[in-house]
Amino acid sequence: MKDIINKTLESYNFKGKYLDIDAINKLDIYFKSAKLRIDLIKFINEQAILIIKETSAELFEEYVELLRPGGNAYTTRRYAACIRDLDYYLRYATYSMLAGDPSILDERVLNGLKETYNSLGVPIAPTIGALNIMKQIIQKQVSQEAQNIVNLPFDHMINSLSY
């Protein structure tokens, strides 16, 4: 698990160099966005149940076949697993927003996920669809500046699942 601070320090330590102006500017922007990140995460935490509810409603409206016999979210057990996965995506997205770095997603969420989904027959396209829906639901409710912070983890997860 990394954040933008330890990632930067690790890289400059590796090179045996003082932080240059690029690194300092990057960290300066990050520190200046601290309050924004905290407020954003507080907002998402408070809205988490609603965000997940709305995401699943839109997802199953778009992909009705998932809930029908033979669909991957058919049966209470699989439906619950799907909603739980949405909760994982949202929770880890907030960690990554705070860290300003996506590596936590690689390590805790995406590592082996596609293989697991493929072996269980969990369809990837609607999963990517769900991530897009969730991202948009949050974007609609936050400032322009916060939207940029929201993009990072969702785009990272979407890209990773896209190949």
Ligand SMILES: CCC1=C(C)/C(=C/C2=NC(=C\c3[nH]c(/C=C4\NC(=O)[C@H](C)[C@H]4CC)c(C)c3CCC(=O)O)/C(CCC(=O)O)=C2C)NC1=O
């Ligand atoms: C914290 C990181 C983490 C993630 C991300 C995670 C995902 C994850 N989702 C799983 C299953 C599943 N995931 C889904 C999800 C869906 N089915 C659909 O049709 C929709 C497209 C989608 C919801 C959006 C379903 C239905 C299963 C159960 C599949 C089965 O057992 O047949 C499984 C297999 C084991 C289990 O059932 O718990 C894992 C590991 N586990 C983790 O620990």
